[in-house]
Amino acid sequence: MTQEIWQSRPADLYGRRTHDRLFNALWGAITVFGGMAALSRWTPSRVAPVSRTIAAVITKREMVTSDVVALTLADPDGGLLPSWTPGGHIDVQLPSGRRRQYSLCGVPGRRTEYRIAVRRLDDGGGGSVEMHESYAEGDTLLFEGPRNAFYLGTGENEALFVIGGIGVTPMLPMLREAAQRGIDWRAVYAGRSRADMPLLDEVLAVDPDRVTVWADDEHGRFAGTEELLAGAGPQTAVYVCGPSAMLEAVRVTRDEHADAPLHYERFSPPPVVDGEPFEVELARSGRVLEIPADRSALDVMLDADPTTAYSCRQGFCGTCKVTVVSGDVDRRGRTAEGDEEMLVCVSRANGRRIVIDA
Numbered sequence: 001m002t003q004e005i006w007q008s009r010p011a012d013l014y015g016r017r018t019h020d021r022l023f024n025a026l027w028g029a030i031t032v033f034g035g036m037a038a039l040s041r042w043t044p045s046r047v048a049p050v051s052r053t054i055a056a057v058i059t060k061r062e063m064v065t066s067d068v069v070a071l072t073l074a075d076p077d078g079g080l081l082p083s084w085t086p087g088g089h090i091d092v093q094l095p096s097g098r099r100r101q102y103s104l105c106g107v108p109g110r111r112t113e114y115r116i117a118v119r120r121l122d123d124g125g126g127g128s129v130e131m132h133e134s135y136a137e138g139d140t141l142l143f144e145g146p147r148n149a150f151y152l153g154t155g156e157n158e159a160l161f162v163i164g165g166i167g168v169t170p171m172l173p174m175l176r177e178a179a180q181r182g183i184d185w186r187a188v189y190a191g192r193s194r195a196d197m198p199l200l201d202e203v204l205a206v207d208p209d210r211v212t213v214w215a216d217d218e219h220g221r222f223a224g225t226e227e228l229l230a231g232a233g234p235q236t237a238v239y240v241c242g243p244s245a246m247l248e249a250v251r252v253t254r255d256e257h258a259d260a261p262l263h264y265e266r267f268s269p270p271p272v273v274d275g276e277p278f279e280v281e282l283a284r285s286g287r288v289l290e291i292p293a294d295r296s297a298l299d300v301m302l303d304a305d306p307t308t309a310y311s312c313r314q315g316f317c318g319t320c321k322v323t324v325v326s327g328d329v330d331r332r333g334r335t336a337e338g339d340e341e342m343l344v345c346v347s348r349a350n351g352r353r354i355v356i357d358a
């Protein structure tokens, strides 16, 4: 059982898969209580469909940490890019056909240029590596959007922003907006070391007196929820963006203040909850894939075919939607799945086998 939990859990607060005892205890709590927390606090996203492809030119490419590249984008003809709001993201169409979502981290609302930042994950799905290696200044980048499922609420008087590593990208413009709106805000930015924390100088520049920096190498451990949520009162709106473990820990801890707003955005897929093994039959080839209890159908399909389309891996963008030929789908997506559709990143089978048109 312990091994099963280990295999299904995400990496630690910053993407590591070390077996430290504190994290084991934390993950155990998440495994037990996470589903309940999701039921009580989940807010459906307001994601509008993305409908047109836009070409932008890369006007600046810079490494902001040793493994994070920031790209500045502009209209090739010097015009304005579509309007956007803090927390918004674009869907990048990579040369390989992959699609990946990246938050806009430039000056809020600025339409003469966008900026995105991408952490390279050599053991990821290949998208971040392609982002790092495929684009130079002067190249064209195709994207759809922007769209936004992670807004700064209109009624907030007091807000805490909990940031983990590359989770800073949607948060930086939100901090700037909070400052502009006169919200009583604070931020906790956690990372392995200051050198590993992208855009740290810009976060501090918003208002250094309101930002707490937690660098693991300065404390000898990663931040617990007592540090991440220090000073958050019962009515404080909490925004969190970072790795799954950080997000789940904050979410579980804030459940004691169920009336206070809690907003979060994941950068990695959530762990499978209450998964049962099943089979996916690919109708066109007749190939049958075994889906274990702790993995998504998409993960196994990617093992078989790395070009399988996906983007968010969280059931809201619709990129991975397939047509179901036969079988009963346990629908778990946040975007609509029709009677003969399945989001393979999150949905599962009620029976033993699903046959899909793939």
Ligand code: FES
Binding pocket: 309, 310, 311, 312, 313, 314, 315, 316, 317, 318, 319, 320, 321, 333, 343, 344, 345, 346
């Ligand atoms: S990849 Fe976005 S819904 Fe499945």
